[in-house]
Each structure stands twice: as C-alpha cells, then as structure tokens.
Amino acid sequence: MEINHLLKRGVDIIKDREYGNPVLEATLLLGKLLNVDKVYIYTHGKDQVPEPIVDKFLELMDKRSKGYPIQYILKEKEFMGLDFYVEEGVLIPRPDTETLVEYVLRHIDKNYKDRLVNFLDLGIGSGAICLSVAHYRKNANVYGVDIHDTPLKVASINKERFNLDNVKLYKGDLFKGIEDLGLEGKFHIIASNPPYIPKREIETLQKEVKDYEPVDALDGGEDGLSFYRRIIPESKRYLQEKGLLIFEIGYDQGKQVKDILMDNGFKNIQILKDLQGLDRVVFGTKN
Ligand SMILES: C[S@@+](CC[C@H](N)C(=O)[O-])C[C@H]1O[C@@H](n2cnc3c(N)ncnc32)[C@H](O)[C@@H]1O
Known part of the structure; x- marks a missing residue:
C-alpha cells in the first residue's frame, strides 16, 4: 500500500476521538515504523509500504483509538528539549x-x-x-x-x-x-x-x-x-x-x-x- 493511502486509513481509525492530533500522530507513527522523519512521509506519498509494516501500523492505530497514549506507542516524549524514552x-x-x-x-x-x-x-x-x-x-x-x-x-x-x-x-x-x-x-x-x-x-x-x-x-x-x-x-x-x-x-x-x-x-x-x-x-x- 502507498504511504498516502495508509496514512489516510490510520487517520480514519483515530479521527473521531476528542483529543490528540490524528494526522500528526499517524504521521509520526508511520515514520517511526519506517525509520524516517515526518518530512519524508509528507514528500514520499507514493512509496510502497511493506506488508508487515502496514499490519503493524494498523494494529497500533487501533490501539491508539482505544485511548492508549501515543507517547507509549512512539516510546518517546520531549521534555526540556530532550527526547526521553518512555514506556x-x-x-x-x-x-x-x-x-x-x-x-x-x-x-x-x-x-x-x-x-x-x-x-x-x-x-x-x-x-x-x-x-x-x-x-x-x-x-x-x-x-x-x-x-x-x-x-x-x-x-x-x-x-x-x-x-x-x-x-x-x-x-x-x-x-x-x-x-x-x-x-x-x-x-x-x-x-x-x-x-x-x-x-x-x-x-x-x-x-x-x-x-x-x-x-x-x-x-x-x-x-x-x-x-x-x-x-x-x-x-x-x-x-x-x-x-x-x-x-x-x-x-x-x-x-x-x-x-x-x-x-x-x-x-x-x-x-x-x-x-x-x-x-x-x-x-x-x-x-
Ligand atoms: C507524578 S510521578 C513524577 C515522575 C517524574 N518526576 C516526572 O515529573 O515526570 C511520581 C513518581 O513517584 C513515584 N513514587 C510513588 N510513590 C513513591 C514513594 N513512596 N517513594 C518513591 N517514589 C514514589 C512513582 O513511581 C512515580 O514515578
């Protein structure tokens, strides 16, 4: 599946929640799984995503839709300009x-x-x-x-x-x-x-x-x-x-x-x- 399509599916899964930023969260998560930054995601929408990563991404978006904190999924939270590992x-x-x-x-x-x-x-x-x-x-x-x-x-x-x-x-x-x-x-x-x-x-x-x-x-x-x-x-x-x-x-x-x-x-x-x-x-x- 192309990055653009997968991103849209991810956003659709979490867009009805009252909090958070669905587009940013989906972009950061896909970037983490593909090991690229968010600018890459925005500029390479036609790239194909390998099937195991598609599955993992959709599974984690589903978890997020149930309220699981995005920081625990990304395993990171910025504080005082430092990227803290969190779990x-x-x-x-x-x-x-x-x-x-x-x-x-x-x-x-x-x-x-x-x-x-x-x-x-x-x-x-x-x-x-x-x-x-x-x-x-x-x-x-x-x-x-x-x-x-x-x-x-x-x-x-x-x-x-x-x-x-x-x-x-x-x-x-x-x-x-x-x-x-x-x-x-x-x-x-x-x-x-x-x-x-x-x-x-x-x-x-x-x-x-x-x-x-x-x-x-x-x-x-x-x-x-x-x-x-x-x-x-x-x-x-x-x-x-x-x-x-x-x-x-x-x-x-x-x-x-x-x-x-x-x-x-x-x-x-x-x-x-x-x-x-x-x-x-x-x-x-x-x-
Ligand atoms: C509100 S969190 C603060 C964590 C961190 N300092 C921060 O500001 O993000 C409180 C912390 O106190 C720890 N804690 C709770 N009871 C404690 C106790 N009796 N002695 C030492 N640490 C305790 C918890 O495990 C937790 O990590």
Whole structure:
C-alpha cells in the first residue's frame, strides 16, 4: 500500500476521538515504523509500504483509538528539549513540570555558580526532572529515588541516552532510598513531583491517563496531599541550612502545601504559576 493511502486509513481509525492530533500522530507513527522523519512521509506519498509494516501500523492505530497514549506507542516524549524514552509503567513527562525545572536551573545559577550542588529528586519516573538538571548543570551532583522498578529502569536508559555521569539512582520509599548513604544535611536542593491527585478524582481523569498511566504516579491519598505531608518534615534532616525544597503541585493545592511548609518552619515560601497561569510549583527554604 502507498504511504498516502495508509496514512489516510490510520487517520480514519483515530479521527473521531476528542483529543490528540490524528494526522500528526499517524504521521509520526508511520515514520517511526519506517525509520524516517515526518518530512519524508509528507514528500514520499507514493512509496510502497511493506506488508508487515502496514499490519503493524494498523494494529497500533487501533490501539491508539482505544485511548492508549501515543507517547507509549512512539516510546518517546520531549521534555526540556530532550527526547526521553518512555514506556508503560512510567508517567509521561508533562510540559507543566518544566516550570519546576526552569526554576531549579535559575536557582543553581544564582546561588551555586561553578560550585558543586547536591540535588535530590524524589519520585523520578522517566527521570524528567533529575536528568534535565544533570544535563543542563554539570556542577549538579544528582540523586534520584523511586519506589518502582520500571521508573528506575527507564530513567537508567535515559541517563545512558543523555550520557550523564553526574546522576545516581536508588530504589526506595522516598528518603529510605538514600538513608544509608550518609547524606543527612548535604542537599542544597530537594525536588519532587509526587503523586498528587486526590484518590476519588482519579476516575474522572481522561481515559488516556486513568486507564494507562501508573496509578502509583497519580494517587496522592484522600486529599492528594499525603506525599507533601511526608516529604516536608523528613526533608529537614537531609537539607543544608538555607537549602531549597521545591514541589510540583495540583493547580488548587498551593495554599495547603504552603501551610504545611510554614507549619514545618520553612521560610521564603513562594508559589509559581505554569504557562497556563495556574499555580504549579511551591517552594521554601530551610531557615
Ligand atoms: C507524578 S510521578 C513524577 C515522575 C517524574 N518526576 C516526572 O515529573 O515526570 C511520581 C513518581 O513517584 C513515584 N513514587 C510513588 N510513590 C513513591 C514513594 N513512596 N517513594 C518513591 N517514589 C514514589 C512513582 O513511581 C512515580 O514515578
């Protein structure tokens, strides 16, 4: 079958869904299977596609039509200008999370220019936060912890992909992952994008998210705040004096997380908005 015809069949399979971009998604997927870029697909419409690739393409378009995320099919998601490998079992990095990373990069430049800075990421997923910091700031000595094997495997693949030698990854339940390393009082920055969706709201999320993304990356307990309640008091043992604790939050959690930081003696507390103008990041410093 010709590229043009196959593309049209693929678009027809997914065009009735309410979200996504059918033409772009079909083009990217066919390009991936043929190992060519999207410009090639647009300019070689008359090329014949081998039969096994036709079958594979139609099978994957069918899967996509049932809400399976395109990023898991393509096995890739761009974040902070880096192409992260992703697969089922890790959260797909979100553009909103760039707000946190960009603040961390500015904070490093302002306070630790050309000095070594110890950075910890709790709940690494694909490695979006910790590997971006490690890539863009070579003076960062980066530690990452996740409780599950798939995120650790995927983040290790991405660490290799970006050729980073300033990152160490550990398995564990939040700070337990690094508790034997003698790092108490050593971190200049601790960051986390923890699970923060209130349990009862998970069912209301769009199908792509609730059916296919890992629930342990989403579920923040009854009110969505359980990880902030754990991380904030425990972080004081691991932060240096004046160290920064920075979180991604749900758009309506700014005040509550700010209050937990205040109750635990954090100073210089601020809320940052994402590109849509919604509260997305809260941070404070230890003293
Ligand atoms: C919202 S995802 C964030 C992933 C990634 N940092 C990002 O921003 O794309 C939360 C991550 O926390 C991990 N996680 C959940 N509970 C944890 C725990 N108790 N200790 C460590 N990691 C945990 C999940 O496996 C998941 O990878």
